Amino acid sequence: LVKAMIEAGKQMGFEESLAALLVKQTMLGSFHLINTADKTLDELVTAVASKGGTTEAALRQFTEGELAQTLIRGIIAAEQRAKELSKS
Structure with missing residues (x-):
């Protein structure tokens, strides 16, 4: 995730270090924000995603590309592999 975000920044013209x-x-x-706010994650997202704004545009792309499901599948695959390795 971090690597992809850095790559996006580079594609927007930023130097890699910046x-x-x-x-x-x-x-x-x-x-x-997550650690100190007295709101749910959904409430925080709603608070920072202005209608028609930049965050909303990014979230739309993440949803259309099924980013959450891809991350979930990766995490579950890692957990399953950890269980396999612990048995050997």
């Missing part, structure tokens, strides 16, 4: 810094700051900010 793209990496922006992604790190985004991740830290997201963590801080």
Whole structure:
């Protein structure tokens, strides 16, 4: 995920080091918001995704590309592999 975000920044014209810094700051900010807010994740998303805005555009692409399902499948595959490895 982080690597893809950095690559997107590079494709937008940012130097790799600046793209990496922006992604790190985004991740830290997201963590801080999730960690300190007294809202659900859905409420936080609604709060930051303005109608017709940039976050909404990104979320639409993530949904259409089934990003959440892809991540879930990857995590479950890793868990299954961990179980297999623990048996050997």
